[in-house]
Amino acid sequence: MKRVGVIPTPGVAFLVDDEGADIGVVLSASHNPMPDNGIKFFARGGRKLDDALEDAIEERMGEPWERPTGARVGRIVEDLTGLDAYLDHLVASIPNRLDGLSVVVDCANGAASYISPEALRRAGATVTAISVEPNGLNINDGCGSQHLALLQAEVRAQGADLGIAHDGDADRCVAVDADGNVVDGDAILAILAIAMKESGRLAKNTVVATVMSNLGFHIAMRAQGIEVMTTAVGDRYVLDAMREHGLNLGGEQSGHFIISDHAGTGDGVLTALQLMSRMSSTGKSLGQLAGVVTSLPQVLVNVRGVDKGRLGESVQIALVVAGVEAELGTQGRVLLRPSGTEPLIRVMVEAATLELAEESAARIAQAVREHLS
Incomplete structure (x- = not known):
């Protein structure tokens, strides 16, 4: 067993695939408070487990059975080199530099506290990082993707081009524009879909969204000649649909985005890089790009x-x-x-x-x- 340290959930998924591991294990509360910590598993290839296997594991945990300890389990090796491999992967995912863009990133006192600011800086952005003092208890506490007031205030104070907020395990990305206006998952997904369509990379000119996506998103995609496939709520269902139909982009209004050309699961830092890459390549502000979607109340x-x-x-x-x-x-x-x-x-x-x-x-x-x- 290899212990890779504090790293975003999608980083573990990446390493499972990159290193050919049989399984990945993450301790995480996602966007929830610390007491809600649980265990996430990734199967070979960095894939999430299906519902049936998760149910079987939960049922097994409730049964009385001998739990091996010590040498019968194996050895734990501390290896933090995976962090750099993951960072290299993230920065290599964008075709252009982010020089000239300034961003405030709220890391929710969680797993993104080092990774996200570092990846954005390596890509050329000027970064102000907040909520980057995790102590094991303050994760998602009044900060991050569920609490945007801190980010909005800091973006205005810094005069930054945008703000990015992650949740505790950094599989989410929510944004605010230069005026502090929230740019939700529908707008981000639309921006990514249009960028991929224009560059000929959007498989079958189709994007996967969930039933929570606003009608305004569907109207915007129709106007761009992009089809929308709708699934139940949950990034695993988005990913299932993508795999079944050979698609490479999907997401949720809540801030989960799967860009399968680069990742097999939702990755908030990867999404932030892709979003800022679009800003850099078009010369448009985030507010201008997000204007493609007019959401219904x-x-x-x-x-x-x-x-x-x-x-x-x-x-x-x-x-x-x-x-x-x-x-x-x-x-x-x-x-x-x-x-x-x-x-x-x-x-x-x-x-x-x-x-x-x-x-x-x-x-x-x-x-x-x-x-x-």
Whole structure:
């Protein structure tokens, strides 16, 4: 067993593939607080495990069985050289330098605290790094991709061209433009898709997104002659669709992006480099590039304290959703789904106005509380 130190989750996936390892293991809470730490596995080739294998492992862990210790397991070797190999891989992924671009990067006091600023500097950017003092407890604590206020303020204070925020294990990338405006995953995915299409690298002129992608994203892609394939929420489902259909770009509104010409899983640092490469090659600001997507107002409500397993059984909730969908017509949509990682149900509504989206989401959320509490 080789211990590679503190490194982003996608860095482990890269090393599993690069070194021909049989398995990769990551201790991570992703975008969540430290108490939510768990274990992620990568199979040979740096691939995520499928649902069935994960379920089998979890079931096995709950069974009484002899756990070998010490020499029966093997030896652990400390080897931090993989960090440099991963950095070289990241910087080599872009065809042009980033000289002249200034960026603030929020590393969420997590695994990107060294890697992301270093990769961006090696690529030529001027970098200001914040939230880079991890102590094992402060990961994602008021910083990173889930908490953008610090980043927005620092971008304005520095007069930077953009800001980049990662989550704790750095498989996400969210951005803000020079004015501190949030550039979400839909806009980033659109920017990447257009760049790849223009250079002839977008396989089958198709990009993979999830059901959470805004209608505005679909409209923008249609205008660019790019097809959109939609999957369930979760980067593994995006990746499954990409592999099944021979596609090389996919992503989520939450900030996961898979650029399979360079990585077999979502990589926040790689995404940041690709995004800034597009800015450099076009001479356009991030705000200008993001303007290709005009998003409909979207409201997301997380309903906690309910039995998410019974969601599909409730006729009453289905009737409320049907009523809202009828009112929205073609100018909006509803997505109601249980979270795959948290004990809650997500209510997402898009509508022509923010007020209508808020009112519609509140109605559905109330129905969920009434019938599933």
